[in-house]
Amino acid sequence: xxxxxxxxxxxxxxxxxxxxxxxxxxxxxxxxxxxxxxxxxxxxxxxxxxxxxxxxxxxxxxxxxxxxxxxxxxxxxxxxxxxxxxxxxxxxxxxxxxxxxxxxxxxxxxxxxxxxxxxxxxxxxxxxxxxxxxxxxxxxxxxxxxxxxxxxxxxxxxxxxxxxxxxxxxxxxxxxxxxxxxxxxxxxxxxxxxxxxxxxxxxxxxxxxxxxxxxxxxxxxxxxxxxxxxxxxxxxxxxxxxxxxxxxxxxxxxxxxxxxxxxxxxxxxx
Amino acid sequence: xxxxxxxxxxxxxxxxxxxxxxxxxxxxxxxxxxxxxxxxxxxxxxxxxxxxxxxxxxxxxxxxxxxxxxxxxxxxxxxxxxxxxxxxxxxxxxxxxxxxxxxxxxxxxxxxxxxxxxxxxxxxxxxxxxxxxxxxxxxxxxxxxxxxxxxxxxxxxxxxxxxxxxxxxxxxxxxxxxxxxxxxxxxxxxxxxxxxxxxxxxxxxxxxxxxxxxxxxxxxxxxxxxxxxxxxxxxxxxxxxxxxxxxxxxxxxxxxxxxxxxxxxxxxxxxxxxxxxxxxxxxxxxxxxxxxxxxxxxxxxxxxxxxxxxxxxxxxxxxxxxxxxxxxxxxxxxxxxxxxxxxxxxxxxxxxxxxxxxxxxxxxxxxxxxxxxxxxxxxxxxxxxxxxxxxxxxxxxxxxxxxxxxxxxxxxxxxxxxxxxxxxxxxxx
Amino acid sequence: xxxxxxxxxxxxxxxxxxxxxxxxxxxxxxxxxxxxxxxxxxxxxxxxxxxxxxxxxxxxxxxxxxxxxxxxxxxxxxxxxxxxxxxxxxxxxxxxxxxxxxxxxxxxxxxxxxxxxxxxxxxxxxxxxxxxxxxxxxxxxxxxxxxxxxxxxxxxxxxxxxxxxxxxxxxxxxxxxxxxxxxxxxx
Numbered sequence: 068x069x070x071x072x073x074x075x076x077x078x079x080x081x082x083x084x085x086x087x088x089x090x091x092x093x094x095x096x097x098x099x100x101x102x103x104x105x106x107x108x109x110x111x112x113x114x115x116x117x118x119x120x121x122x123x124x125x126x127x128x129x130x131x132x133x134x135x136x137x138x139x140x141x142x143x144x145x146x147x148x149x150x151x152x153x154x155x156x157x158x159x160x161x162x163x164x165x166x167x168x169x170x171x172x173x174x175x176x177x178x179x180x181x182x183x184x185x186x187x188x189x190x191x192x193x194x195x196x197x198x199x200x201x202x203x204x205x206x207x208x209x210x211x212x213x214x215x216x217x218x219x220x221x222x223x224x225x226x227x228x229x230x231x232x233x234x235x236x237x238x239x240x241x242x243x244x245x246x247x248x249x250x251x252x253x254x255x256x257x258x259x260x261x262x263x264x265x266x267x268x269x270x271x272x273x274x275x276x277x278x279x280x281x282x283x284x285x286x287x288x289x290x291x292x293x294x295x296x297x298x299x300x301x302x303x304x305x306x307x308x309x310x311x312x313x314x315x316x317x318x319x320x321x322x323x324x325x326x327x328x329x330x331x332x333x334x335x336x337x
Numbered sequence: 338x339x340x341x342x343x344x345x346x347x348x349x350x351x352x353x354x355x356x357x358x359x360x361x362x363x364x365x366x367x368x369x370x371x372x373x374x375x376x377x378x379x380x381x382x383x384x385x386x387x388x389x390x391x392x393x394x395x396x397x398x399x400x401x402x403x404x405x406x407x408x409x410x411x412x413x414x415x416x417x418x419x420x421x422x423x424x425x426x427x428x429x430x431x432x433x434x435x436x437x438x439x440x441x442x443x444x445x446x447x448x449x450x451x452x453x454x455x456x457x458x459x460x461x462x463x464x465x466x467x468x469x470x471x472x473x474x475x476x477x478x479x480x481x482x483x484x485x486x487x488x489x490x491x492x493x494x495x496x497x498x499x500x501x502x503x504x505x506x507x508x509x510x511x512x513x514x515x516x517x518x519x520x521x522x523x524x525x526x527x528x529x530x531x532x533x534x535x536x537x538x539x540x541x542x543x544x545x546x547x548x549x550x551x552x553x554x555x556x557x558x559x560x561x562x563x564x565x566x567x568x569x570x571x572x573x574x575x576x577x578x579x580x581x582x583x584x585x586x587x588x589x590x591x592x593x594x595x596x597x598x599x600x601x602x603x604x605x606x607x608x609x610x611x612x613x614x615x616x617x618x619x620x621x622x623x624x625x626x627x628x629x630x631x632x633x634x635x636x637x638x639x640x641x642x643x644x645x646x647x648x649x650x651x652x653x654x655x656x657x658x659x660x661x662x663x664x665x666x667x668x669x670x671x672x673x674x675x676x677x678x679x680x681x682x683x684x685x686x687x688x689x690x691x692x693x694x695x696x697x698x699x700x701x702x703x704x705x706x707x708x709x710x711x712x713x714x715x716x717x718x719x720x721x722x723x724x725x726x727x728x729x730x731x732x733x734x735x736x737x738x739x740x741x742x743x744x745x746x747x748x749x750x751x752x753x754x755x756x757x758x759x760x761x762x763x764x765x766x
Numbered sequence: 767x768x769x770x771x772x773x774x775x776x777x778x779x780x781x782x783x784x785x786x787x788x789x790x791x792x793x794x795x796x797x798x799x800x801x802x803x804x805x806x807x808x809x810x811x812x813x814x815x816x817x818x819x820x821x822x823x824x825x826x827x828x829x830x831x832x833x834x835x836x837x838x839x840x841x842x843x844x845x846x847x848x849x850x851x852x853x854x855x856x857x858x859x860x861x862x863x864x865x866x867x868x869x870x871x872x873x874x875x876x877x878x879x880x881x882x883x884x885x886x887x888x889x890x891x892x893x894x895x896x897x898x899x900x901x902x903x904x905x906x907x908x909x910x911x912x913x914x915x916x917x918x919x920x921x922x923x924x925x926x927x928x929x930x931x932x933x934x935x936x937x938x939x940x941x942x943x944x945x946x947x948x949x950x951x952x953x
Contacts (some may be wrong), residue, residue, distance in 0.1 A: 068668040070731050076664070077727025080657050083645040088716040092642035095709055122602060151418045154820045162520045195820040210614070214420070217605060217614035243687070260623065300613070303430040310431065311601025317803075318597060321796040322590030325583075328793035331786040332583040336378060336575060403811055425816040428807030586793065 104247035108240055110232070110257040111127060115290060119297060122312065127303055128160040133277050133296025135159060137288050140275050143174075143264075147201045150213035150311035151299050154194040158302060166194050175199040206252060207265025217300040218291065218299055223293045225258065230289035232258040233268035340559065342571040344372045369556060375574035376581055377562035383457075384560070385588035386450040392589060393443035394548065398541050400436040401485075406518045408488065410534035412527045415490035416615040434604040440482050442596045444630035447475060456689055457565060458677040463558040465669040470551040472665045474544055477663075479631070481540040484533040487525070488629055491612030494522050496625045498525040498533070504638070504658075507651040524618060564749045565677025566742055572754070573746035600756070624706045632703030633696050636659050636715040637722065639707055664726045669725065674734035681740040685733050688725060695721045818833055823953035825945070828884070836901040838889060841952045842939055845889030847901040847913070848950070851924060856882060858911060861923040869936045873925040876939050886950065887926045891915040893933035898922065913937065 118127040135156070138148065153170035157163060176189035177196050192199065203209050216222030236255040241248055249255045253263040270288045277283055297304070346364040348354045357364055367373040407426050409418040422429035449470070460468035483501060487494045491650055502525070506516040513592055521528030559568060575581075599606060607629055613624045627635050628685050641654040648656075664671075679686045702715035748754035826842045828848055831837055836849035851859075859873040877885055889897050892914065899905040900913035902920075908914025909930070910923035920931030927936040942952040 069667045070673070073664070073667060073671050074731060076660065077723045080660065080723040081728075083648075083653055083657075084640055084716050084720040086645055086722070087641050087643040087650070088713060091709075091713055091716070095713075100709060140539050150417070150424065152817070152820065154816075155424070176740045185554065195817070214613040218610050220610055221725075222610070307430060307434075307601055308602070314597050314601060315594065317796075317800060318590060321793070321800060322587065322594060324789060324793040325587040325590045327621040329587040329789045329900055331789060332579045334786075336580065399808065403808055406812065407815075421815070421817065425811055425818075427810045427815060429811060429815070431807055432811060586797065 104240055104244040105260075106260055107243075108237070108257055108262060109260070110228070112221045112228040112258060115224050115227050117223055117290075117294060117295070117297070119294070119304055122308060124308060127294065129279055130291050130294045132161075133275075133279070133281060133287075134293070134298075135243045136275055136277065137270075137292040138212070138295055141269050141288075142292065143198075143201065145201060145203045145205075145209040147209075147211040148198040148213050148299060149200050149211055150197070151302075152195065152197045153192060155302060158298065163194070170194050170196065171331045175201065192263050207260035209266065212296055212299065214300045216297045217223070222300065226296055227289045227293040229256060229258040229264075230268075230292070231269055231285055232256045338554070339368065339373070340375045340568065340571070340574065341464075342574075343368070343375050344576055346371075346373055369552065370577055370582070372576040372578045374556065374559075374577040375568070375571070376560050376577050377568055377573060377746050378575045378580075379746050380560065380581070381455040381564050381566065382584075382588065383449070383563075383565050385585055386446050386453060388585045389446045389588060389592050390443065390450055391444055391548065392592070393439060394541065394544060396439045397436065397443060398545070400432050400439060401538070401541065403432055404436055405538060408732075410488065410531050412490060412530050412616070414630060415530060417486065419489045431600075434600050437608060438596065438600050438604060441599075441630065442592075443478065444482070446592070447478065447734045448630070451475065452693065455692070456679040456686075457561060457563060458674070458679070459561050460669045461672065461677050464555075464561060464668065465556040467551060468669060469666060469742050470547055470554055472662070474551060475665075476662065477540055477544045477547065481537060481544065482628065482630065484537040484540070486612075487530065487533045488537060489612060490530060490616045492616055492620075492622050493609045493612040493625070494613045495525055495616035495618065496621055497627055498529060500625055501627075502529075504655045505700070506657045507649070507653070525616075535624065561677065562746060563678060564681065564743055564746055565681065566744075566746055566749070569745045570747070617644060621626075626704055629700070629704060632701070633699040634661055634703070636699040636703030636711075637661050637719045639703070639712065640719040642712060642716075656722070661719075661722060664723075668726070668730070672730045672734045674737060674739065676739040676742065681742055682733075682741060684737045685730075688729055688733060691721070692725050695725070788835075823951060825949060825951045827948055828950055829948035833883065835903075838901050839952070841888070842868065845897050845901075846952060847887050847889045847926070847937075848942060849885040849887075849901065849926075851883045851885055855911065855924040859923060859927075862927075868928050868934070871925070871927060871936055876925055876927075876936070878944065881944065884950070885924075885926060886937055886943075886952065887937035890934055890938065891917065891920055892928065892935035892937065893918055893920050893931070899936070901921075 113315075118125060118130065138146075153166055153173070156166045156169060161169070170192040173192045177192050177199055178185075179188045179190050181188070200211075201209075210218075216226060219225040233254060233256055236249050246263070249263045253265055254267055255262060256264045270285045272285055273283050274288060275283050281287060301307075346357070346361075346367040348357050348363065353363060353429075358361070364373075404422065407418065407422045407429065409415060419433065421463065422433050424430075454468065454471070483497070487498045498520075502516050502519050505519060506512040508515060517523065519529075520526075521532065562568075609626065609628075614622075626632070635658075638654040638658040641650045641657060644650050645653050674682060674685065676682055679689055698718045699715055699722065702711040705711040743749040745754045822842055824839060824846070824948065826837075826839050826848060828837075828850075831848065831850045833850045833852045834855075836847055839846050839848060864870040864872050873882060873885075876887075877883075885894040889901060891898050894917065896915050896917035898913035898920070900907040904916050906916075907938050908919050908921035912922040912924045912926050912929075915931065915933065918932050920933035921929050922933075922937055923929050925936075928934070940952050942950055945951050
């Protein structure tokens with residue numbers, strides 16, 4: 068039975084697949100898929116030498132603090148950071164008192180609700196609070212940035228490249244794809260998935276004044292905030308890599324021993 | 338059953354003797370994975386993967402039970418509760434990465450285990466039941482993995498749930514009510530998330546049960562071996578302990594090195610970035626892909642792009658995807674060659690390697706966007722896939738002339754077998 | 767297993783055996799150590815997570831509590847009683863000889879210097895953890911005028927000391943400090 072029906076079923080699927088193939092091939096010949104502007108002009112993120120890259124990678128605390136400053140003074144106007152709590156900022160090298168002050172002075176206050184009176188109100192943030200959500204009423208929907216570097220391919224590089232990637236639409240593009248002209252209210256950026264992003268270029272030279280005297284170029288600001296957002300997405304990165312090295316070292320020794328033990332056991336069986 | 342020369346369990350300590358009388362559990366273990374289980378002496382490293390699959394199952398159950406202590410299966414908070422695990426729970430990041438990458442490791446190991454079975458025809462009599470139970474385990478694993486991927490409630494979780502349950506919508510007449518029943522609603526939401534969590538917690542223990550049956554069925558004929566020649570005498574076997582415990586220990590070390598390298602240094606390599614975006618029912622990701630271990634089957638699903646007479650393309654895809662796995666159940670009866678091992682089947686071996694490449698190609702296409710040339714390539718590859726199992730195997734197994742087999746395992750290992758001389762020359766006995 | 771030990775007899779000299787035993791024992795020990803190390807995260811994941819620890823202090827504004835009144839607040843997800851004692855209650859607490867008590871303590875030991883009227887205790891009965899009555903408006907205060915636990919009838923006096931019933935200890939005083947005259951920080 069199996070040997071009768073098996074081949075029949077197999078041939079059935081094979082014929083159906085070849086039918087699909089034929090239909091598809093005919094289609095492809097008749098109407099070849101048109102080239103798109105995205106296909107030709109989208110760019111992959113540029114390589115950046117971040118301090119946290121590689122097996123021994125570590126965050127650069129000063130860079131994280133600068134990145135936090137960029138987030139606070141620029142990004143936070145539109146973008147939330149709701150997975151991160153103020154208390155986490157001690158990882159950046161801030162003292163508990165500094166974190167308390169940052170939380171207290173944060174522009175958006177924490178919402179309160181009195182279940183007895185039904186009244187809503189506001190209070191200062193405390194270190195235990197997460198960054199309060201930012202509500203954005205304008206066009207576009209600014210994503211929460213807590214996980215952005217893990218939510219994009221090559222996230223840290225992507226963020227750094229995107230922030231530096233604003234430019235005029237190439238004349239070549241408009242010539243080749245007249246329909247792909249960037250609509251009003253959007254901005255051309257070849258690192259963005261569909262080339263046109265709702266966010267206007269957020270950074271410019273000297274946008275922030277760094278306390279440590281680092282020159283605030285767009286590149287510097289972009290890379291600093293990309294580093295900061297890598298920390299927000301993966302705060303345990305350093306612990307992960309350190310634990311990993313210890314675990315792999317231990318396993319390597321254990322595996323060598325296991326190999327020698329296995330050789331011993333099998334010594335007289337080969 | 339075991340071979341007559343198997344070591345017998347003889348507890349020396351009075352406590353163990355007492356236990357052996359009341360509950361012979363140590364005896365059971367001794368006969369299953371101890372010195373009481375004679376195993377062919379010529380197993381190669383391909384035979385490590387059964388134990389490794391068991392280790393993976395244990396890793397998944399232990400890390401999973403622990404993660405369930407912190408995870409909240411509610412659409413409103415599921416995503417945040419996973420981030421809570423990653424950020425606030427002690428060692429939570431490690432446990433979650435261990436679980437997520439543990440699923441991938443489990444599938445790597447099981448795929449190798451299955452292809453070992455294909456090459457050495459491990460499914461053949463008298464081991465059909467082991468094979469049937471094994472395919473059952475694989476199906477349960479796929480269901481468990483799929484439901485587990487939904488739990489973080491990211492974009493891929495949500496849209497994966499929507500697309501996969503949408504497959505059931507392709508079934509004529511009952512499709513839509515069935516889909517609604519599966520989800521407990523019109524789209525994935527709390528009801529679906531909660532039942533997926535419940536089943537995701539339950540199914541691994543069902544898998545564990547079937548694994549025990551799988552091993553039980555294995556111990557009846559005993560392990561197969563690379564020659565495919567059955568065990569004849571004591572010199573063909575060695576006791577499982579210490580020989581294979583030592584070998585499996587080394588294999589485990591190598592496996593853990595690879596697994597931990599990914600876990601600690603590239604934990605998101607096998608995941609999809611979109612799953613770090615919270616589920617949004619109003620916006621579909623640019624290109625939905627399942628986890629890598631489903632890619633070959635996903636490619637088969639998508640390969641059907643044209644209606645076939647009265648059967649809609651969507652239904653054909655669903656039928657083919659399920660058939661692609663279900664046809665494995667019939668392998669013991671599709672491949673009728675009396676020779677098991679691919680080492681002695683020259684024609685079969687060539688087709689085996691074609692299949693291996695074919696499945697890798699299907700996997701690659703399944704992970705690629707649904708565009709040309711990937712669709713056309715997967716159509717050709719899927720055609721071969723079905724022809725291989727359902728048409729080529731039966732034909733090859735009847736026309737092929739196998740290479741001469743060794744007399745015994747001992748002869749294959751040592752180049753000579755004293756027993757062979759004895760049996761072929763009774764006068765010498 | 768007739769052929770065992772027949773391949774290489776040199777292996778079985780004393781030193782070879784000892785070296786091989788050592789390697790086998792070392793390999794098994796490594797497996798044991800690795801297994802134990804893997805238990806560390808599995809066990810420690812159950813202890814309080816970072817967000818829980820971060821919320822382990824509570825700030826309270828006590829300016830609205832009149833003498834004789836008390837409020838219930840939450841500290842570490844448990845009730846805490848903040849009570850403004852009247853002079854009469856303070857006097858009542860002072861009359862008792864601490865030596866005669868099950869858990870000898872004076873009111874002064876249980877409050878901050880100069881703030882004897884502010885009695886801050888956990889609202890958790892030291893018997894089995896019920897919330898005693900007496901802090902809320904109109905609740906029974908028990909025969910000693912402090913708190914009364916309805917679960918098993920423990921009675922506490924005006925210094926929240928155990929006077930009667932099964933509870934072994936006085937109501938616990940959490941760590942706290944006055945950050946100003948009207949704000950107290952518990953924890």
